[in-house]
Amino acid sequence: MGAPTEEASTETAKHSETDTVNDATVINKTTKTQKPTTHRIALGDVTNNNLGQLKRLNIVLFPVSYSEKFYKDVLEVGEFAKLAYFNDICVGAVCCRRESIPNTSPEQAKLYIMTLGVLAPYRNLGIGTALLEHILHHATSGTTNRQKFTEIYLHVQVSNEEALAFYKKYDFEIVGTVEGYYKKISPSNAYVLSRKLVKNQDI
Numbered sequence: 183m184g185a186p187t188e189e190a191s192t193e194t195a196k197h198s199e200t201d202t203v204n205d206a207t208v209i210n211k212t213t214k215t216q217k218p219t220t221h222r223i224a225l226g227d228v229t230n231n232n233l234g235q236l237k238r239l240n241i242v243l244f245p246v247s248y249s250e251k252f253y254k255d256v257l258e259v260g261e262f263a264k265l266a267y268f269n270d271i272c273v274g275a276v277c278c279r280r281e282s283i284p285n286t287s288p289e290q291a292k293l294y295i296m297t298l299g300v301l302a303p304y305r306n307l308g309i310g311t312a313l314l315e316h317i318l319h320h321a322t323s324g325t326t327n328r329q330k331f332t333e334i335y336l337h338v339q340v341s342n343e344e345a346l347a348f349y350k351k352y353d354f355e356i357v358g359t360v361e362g363y364y365k366k367i368s369p370s371n372a373y374v375l376s377r378k379l380v381k382n383q384d385i
């Protein structure tokens with residue numbers, strides 16, 4: 183989807199280098215100028231019980247509203263929808279969908295990032311990276327299902343420099359522009375960002 187946030191707070195948490203990044207944990211490395219701090223980043227499943235949490239996050243993070251079907255589908259995508267917690271506070275989420283590719287074998291698919299966002303005060307702490315790495319891992323590991331994901335892609339509003347910098351860092355490329363993609367927000371144009379995927383066993 184890709185869009186600037188509308189939170190009242192624009193405070194940005196200070197970036198810290200990380201020692202360890204996996205699906206669940208980031209431990210801060212302290213710098214000379216910082217007091218020692220430790221925080222914990224964890225990812226959790228989206229379930230019927232916390233779906234309201236995801237809806238509230240998306241309302242704050244994105245200037246478009248998502249349908250009940252969006253949330254129903256999110257409950258079916260397994261590892262491709264996750265909530266992110268910073269010291270047990272829910273601060274971010276990613277929601278993807280699988281898309282089949284016409285005229286190819288049924289197991290070939292693309293992964294579309296519908297939403298990926300982190301509340302503004304918790305940005306630049308590696309939480310967006312943890313969410314993206316999680317879905318990249320599951321799209322390429324072959325452990326989630328038998329599907330072979332050949333590509334991961336998304337739309338980003340052309341003015342969303344923060345998101346463009348984030349995705350470019352992770353080797354996404356602009357492969358197109360869709361004029362008038364957004365109906366109710368300006369600018370209405372979206373870039374299509376894409377990254378080709380290779381299964382681990384193919385590397």
Ligand SMILES: CC(C)(COP(=O)(O)OP(=O)(O)OC[C@H]1O[C@@H](n2cnc3c(N)ncnc32)[C@H](O)[C@@H]1OP(=O)(O)O)[C@@H](O)C(=O)NCCC(=O)NCCS
Pocket residue numbers: 183184185186187197243295296297298299300301304305306307308309310311312336337338342343344345347348349351
């Ligand atoms: C894009 C977004 C998810 C990034 O989340 P995040 O938790 O801040 O990302 P990270 O802390 O993991 O940042 C990783 C890297 O992205 C790049 N990056 C992130 N924000 C950046 C910014 N504002 N300017 C430049 N680079 C940025 C940096 O290279 C950063 O690495 P570094 O800290 O080592 O320099 C977040 O800005 C966001 O939620 N934006 C609003 C929602 C949105 O537009 N989503 C994208 C479309 S679905």
